Amino acid sequence: MKSQRKFIIILGVVFIAMVVFEIMRPKPIDWRQTYSRYDKIPFGNFILHRQLPQIFPEASSAIETVREPMYNALPQSADADGKLYLSVSKAFAPDELDTEALLEFVAHGGVAFLSADQFSGALADTLNFKLEVNYAQKFIDSNYIHFTAPALSPNGKEWAYKGGLAANYFVDLDTTSAIVTAINRDSQPVMIEQSYGDGTFFISSTPICFTNYYMLSGDNREFIAKSFSKFSAHSILWDEYYKVGRDEIRSPLRYILSVDSLRWAYFCVLIGGLLFVVFRAKREQRSIPVIPPVTNSTLEFVDTVGQVYYQQGDHANLAEKKIHYFLDYVRTNYYVRTNEFTEEFYQKISEKSGIDLPSVRKIFRDIERIRGKEHILEVELESLHANIELFYSWSRASSANFSKGQ
Secondary structure, three states, rough: OOOHHHHHHHHHHHHHHHHHHHHOOOOOOOOOOOOOOOOOOOOHHHHHHHHHHHHHHHHHHEEEEEEEOHHHHHHOHHHHOOOEEEEEEEEOOOHHHHHHHHHHHHHOEEEEEEEEEEEOOOOHHHHHHEEEEOOOHHHHHEEEEEOOOOOOOOHHEEEEEEEHOOEEEEOOOOOOOEEEEEEEEOOOOEEEEEOOOOOOEEEEEOHHHOOOHHOOOOOOHHHHHHOOOOOOOOOOEEEEEHOOHHHHOOHHHHHHHHHHHHHHHHHHHHHHHHHHHHHHHHHOOOOOOOOOOOOOOOOHHHHHHHHHHHHHOOHHHHHHHHHHHHHHHHHHHHOOOOOOHHHHHHHHHHHHOOOHHHHHHHHHHHOOOHHHHOOOOOHHHHHHHHHHHHHHHHHHHHHHHHHHHO
């Protein structure tokens, strides 16, 4: 028990030390590319979403976050004019129904600004573009992007981004409908403008340019403002579905696992519960039921049988049984034969039992006298019983005195 208490104290001290260390140590930077409006990490879009009212003043009170597929979220064709669908994500891969909804939205006057590292599905096939990676740029410190229009990049102004994060570019463009609006230093297209029906697609292959990190880095926010300067909107639909999925799938456990402190607490609870089960299962055994000892009912049976004989008045039979039991006791304890009661027999019983010779002679002569009768009186039975019980008591007393003397 003492060693167990010592182990628990050590375990508690270690646990508290781990908690204090976790609280005190600097929080590591989360470099995940989430592009979510809720994330303030370097590659989230919290700042961009906050700046939309300044970039599009006419839509300052009409910015809606979309957490459903475009098939459900985009307005009907009659309401598409003047609305902007804005999606910045790691991968943009709508299915056929969503693609049809997006194309119909743009065809009826809507504007879609899409920026992603990967485009797949029917949209890329319809607009005739593909993305490739400039692997040489992935291993350089900085990749530079500038606009093709001199008014947007006066004197060839460029904006620098980390090479490995802005290395994608467009290929196989339909030059009859697509206009290149921004290129990298290798003159590879990284942003295009493409008309479709009454609306326009603006598509970028470098979503990293629109993140919190580059909104706060140097004058890179100027690049974002100029990227949005070619169109206006009185209503904005900000996409979150193609980053985290439907809002309905968010669960308490998902939220707990998304927060570092709650995630560590959850894991500690699981590990603590597991340790409790393991150690308690080893140290605590199942309760042992109490089994009462088997009672010796022989004497109770004998007493019951004796009472029956006594009540029936069969004194001779009862006396015979008492004598039989008594003689068996003598043979077992004193190792003498009881078939004849002689002076030699009395002498041996007296010596071995410690009872004086006259008393021994009287008890056994009464037994011999009663054994020869077919019927005896109740008084004779009681006298026999008293003599035998007296012999038992003398014998036990003698044995106890002998043991003390030893």
